[in-house]
Amino acid sequence: MPKGHSLRVTAAAAAELGRQAAVAGTPGMMHLDLVESSCASWAIRLRPGHLAGNPIARADGITVYAPANQLSLLTGLSLDYRGDLSGGGFLVRPGEGIQSCACGAAFSRGTEGRRPI
Structure with missing residues (x-):
């Protein structure tokens, strides 16, 4: 896994x-x-x-892969279930x-802001 990337996966999400x-x-x-x-x-x-x-997270027997061009957007997030x-x-x-977002499945980083509905 690339160093410095820190998507965290909770036990509930890993299961x-x-x-x-x-x-x-x-x-x-x-x-x-x-x-x-x-x-x-x-989202x-x-x-x-x-x-x-690339593999970006491993937890409880599961490996999560993501496109290389999205790695920086995933840093600092936790995936829960x-x-x-x-x-x-x-x-x-x-x-x-x-x-x-209020739905819990979407997010914005820094100054990206929210998109109009």
């Missing part, structure tokens, strides 16, 4: 990532990339497997200089 990867037939491998969001600059998109990119009886979802926990 759900591992479950999704196993169901998809790619145990231990998930791909994360960023797509434009309507409520903030970026996460998770897909099973090693589609392309919350589930309840009505379902669940991955959440972005912001670090210093990062603002998360």
